[in-house]
C-alpha cells in the first residue's frame with residue numbers, strides 16, 4: 001500500500017503511473033463479522049458498544065467489474081449507519097448482503113462473512129472497470145453512497161426510486177472505512193479542491209441527504225423566507241440542513257441539546273435556537289402516552305422566536321420521540337420531511353393536526369446522483385462547508401463510532417484511512433483561505449476530542 005500512498009502524495013503523479021502500480025491483493029478495512037451478529041442480544045440499544053463489534057481486518061481486494069471503480073481511500077467519516085451496522089440494529093446488515101448477493105451473479109462477492117462498512121470517502125481512483133469512460137486512475141474524487149442497478153424503468157426519473165437501490169457501505173460490501181473501496185463509477189464526484197482529504201470525505205452522505213430533504217423538488221422544496229425547524233441542528237444532517245436553509249434565504253429554527261451546540265449553529269449564522277435540554281421538553285408522559293401539552297409548549301416557543309410564524313418545513317429524523325410534536329408545530333399547509341427514526345420507528349401523531357391543517361408528511365432517503373452532485377458542487381464552490389469536528393485514525397474507528405452512538409459529537413466525525421496525517425490534499429489554496437474560518441468552525445481541539453471518546457469499555 002506504501003507505493004499507492006506515495007503516488008497520491010506526489011502531486012506530479014500521472015494517470016499512467018497509477019495504472020502501473022500493483023494493486024495490493026488484500027487491504028485493511030473496518031468490518032463487522034457475521035459470526036458476531038448476536039453479540040449484543042438482550043442489551044438495550046444504548047448499552048451496545050460499537051467498539052466491541054468493529055474490527056480492522058485484512059480482506060481480499062475486489063476486482064472492479066463493468067461500470068465500477070477501485071478507489072484508494074484517503075479519508076472517510078462515521079455516519080449514523082455505521083452505528084446501526086455496528087450494533088446490528090434494526091437488523092444485522094448481513095441480511096442486506098445476502099439479498100444483494102442473490103440478486104445477480106456479479107453481486108455474489110458482496111455476500112461475505114465480513115462487512116466492510118463506510119458510506120463516505122475521499123481518495124484517488126486506482127482502477128476503473130470495463131466501460132468506465134468518465135473517470136481515470138489518478139482522479140481525485142469523493143463518492144456518494146447511492147448504488148443503483150437501473151435495470152428497471154422505475155429508477156429512470158429518480159434513481160432513488162430504482163427497486164435495486166442500495167446504500168453503499170451499508171447495504172453493500174467494500175465500503176469507505178478502509179484503505180481501498182469498491183464503488184460504482186456513477187457514485188464518483190470531483191473532490192472539492194480547497195479541502196483536505198478528511199474535510200472532503202465528511203459531507204457526502206449527510207449533505208446530499210439534507211439537500212434532497214430540504215431543497216430538492218423530491219423533498220420539501222424550500223424557498224426564500226421559509227421557516228425551517230431543524231432537529232439536531234449541530235449534528236450530521238442538521239449542520240448541513242442549517243447551512244442550506246441559511247444559504248437559500250430561509251430562516252432556520254435550530255434545536256440542539258447543549259450550549260456548545262447552540263454556539264455552533266449561531267456561528268453558522270442561525271439566530272433562532274432552542275436548547276431542548278434546557279427547556280426540558282418531554283413529549284411522552286410515559287412509553288405509551290404522548291403529551292400534547294408539551295407539543296403546544298414547544299410550538300409556542302417557536303412562535304415566540306419567529307414572531308408568530310410556524311415552520312413551513314420540519315426536518316425530521318429523531319422519529320418516535322419528536323414526530324408528534326413535529327406534525328403539531330408545522331404550519332398549516334406545511335411539510336414534515338422525514339428521513340429517519342433514531343429514537344424509534346413506530347411514530348405516534350394526532351392525525352387531526354395533519355389533515356385539518358392540510359399538512360404533508362414527505363419521506364425522503366439519501367439522494368439521487370444529480371442531487372448529490374449539486375450538493376457537492378455547493379461544497380466545491382465554498383457555499384456550504386464541511387462540519388468536521390474531530391478526526392480519528394482508522395484504527396480508532398470503534399471509539400469514533402461509539403462517540404456518535406452516545407451523541408458526544410457535533411457535526412461530523414472524520415477518519416483517516418490512507419492519509420498519513422491531517423491537512424493534506426489541498427489544491428486550491430486561495431479558495432481555502434477565503435473560507436478557512438467557516439471550514440474550521442466545528443473543529444474540536446484534539447485533547448477535548450480524545451476526552452470525549454475516551455475508551456472506558
Ligand code: NAP
Pocket residue numbers: 079080081205206209231232233234235236237238255256257258261276317318321322339340341342343364365366367404407411
Ligand atoms: P447525528 O450526527 O447523531 O445527529 C443527530 C442529532 O439529532 C443529534 O446530534 C441530536 O442533537 C439529535 N437527536 C438525537 N436524538 C434525539 C431525540 N431523541 N430527540 C431530539 N433530537 C435528537 O446523526 P445524523 O447523521 O444527523 O443522522 C440522524 C439520523 O438520520 C440517523 O438515524 C441516521 O441513520 C439518519 N440518516 C438517514 C439518512 C437517509 O438517507 N435516510 C441519511 C443520513 C442520516 P441534539 O442532542 O443536539 O439535539
